[in-house]
Amino acid sequence: MCYKIANKSVAIQIPENMTGMIKVLGLGTFGINIINELFLNDNTGLDFIAASCSETTLQSSAVPNNRQLNTNISSFFPFRSNGTIKKQYLAESFDKIIDDRTKIIIVIAESKNSEMIALLGRMAKSKGILSMAIITVPIDRNKIIEQMVTLPKIKRLYSYVNALLIIDHFRIKDKYGILNHDEKLVKLKESVIESLSSIVTNITVSSADTLCANYSSINFKYSKMVLSDNSNCFAGQAMAKGENRANKAVTEALKPCCLLHSNIKSAKNISVVISSGTVDMTIEEVGVINAYIQSKTGHCSNIIMSTSEDLNLNDAIAVNILATGFGVSTFYKIKIWIAMKINNFSLFSKKEYTFIN
Known part of the structure; x- marks a missing residue:
């Protein structure tokens, strides 16, 4: 569709x-x-x-x-x-x-x-x-x-x-x-x-x-394993072809800049779907994608890897990432705490107004 x-x-x-x-x-x-x-x-x-x-x-x-x-x-x-x-x-x-x-x-x-x-x-x-x-x-x-x-x-x-x-x-x-x-x-x-x-x-x-x-x-x-922890969710996908296609695709998949939480550092559970078309993915490409994601999460995530074939991709490779269980955007967490200090909101506590999962 x-x-x-x-x-x-x-x-x-x-x-x-x-x-x-x-x-x-x-x-x-x-x-x-x-x-x-x-x-x-x-x-x-x-x-x-x-x-x-x-x-x-x-x-x-x-x-x-x-x-x-x-x-x-x-x-x-x-x-x-x-x-x-x-x-x-x-x-x-x-x-x-x-x-x-x-x-x-x-x-x-x-x-x-x-x-x-x-x-x-x-x-x-x-x-x-x-x-x-x-x-x-x-x-x-x-x-x-x-x-x-x-x-x-x-x-x-x-x-x-x-x-x-x-x-x-x-x-x-x-x-x-x-x-x-x-x-x-x-x-x-x-x-x-x-x-x-x-x-x-x-x-x-x-x-x-x-x-x-x-x-x-x-x-x-697998979806239940990733999505059942009542937490932030990250979703991104991208495709690339040519030289270093795996690295290009996974890098772009982790850049949906309009999400409030776009940093998957410390994500607990990740589901990764890798799709290829007429040119099959290689073990080396799977390794590149896995290593890049682990480097972004701090090597602390449970990664579920799935593969599929989509001939519409032709010679490209597609990477789809679904991640949960990671922390809050640093900007919002710090901003609210500073606001409370500057404006002296004595009725509010840091714990109550820090936006965390």
Whole structure:
């Protein structure tokens, strides 16, 4: 499946007997816009769901599977009521979102939907479903108070979802400069869809050894090993050809500059998928890729290596990396602590407001 955004192509391919096992849930206006972009292209296996508390927002969805999360209830009621009512109502909605085939659910949303993401993650865990979230965070690095309010809310998501991938608005600004609203939205969509493509490709290829006619035997054991520690998530992929193609591909795969956490130092678990086309990969190339990744993590990671063949690559090699269990971006960790010292926020503690997993 090939998605074209701003002259870029992002391919997401799902094996036929994995159809419906990975659900992508677009939450809120931004999430629904993303899955609309995906759904309007040829779909070969991903199961898209649009979810929102607003009926008006759902009307903009091109996806047939729409779920209003608070039918017959005031839009603000589930969020301003007590936690028991929220959980009870969402549990009823969640049962309509998943089915017996569901093994993994990936939520796409903005950080302002963090409470709903947390509840969805909790429901998924209770049913033994692997949950991930891809969120965008609009945090101005010069607004210290905004960081201190927003980042702790995101931090709490780690208790509920198995893996959290965060895309930073201001890293997009650093890369592309000042953009108008529409241009910025396009770049955000590109980043989200490229991350989703990398995650889904890694999961499906690394699980290929368990594929058979009976879908119930597909247990995604390698994905569970990597994604089950409630931590930051890194996803990147790249391809290269010619001399030193392995080194070029792995270097580029580790450079998705729009992620909040783009440094995989000390990552605990990594799933690496290496694909080649008409020119087979060599043992030396696999060694180069493994050594480079270990050098970036500090030689402390458990690496699961999978290989595949994709004739569309021709003479190129592709590297896909999915990593979890690493620390926080140094900038955000230090920035918040300095802000507390300078402004003398005596009511707040360092432990409470340091953004860590």
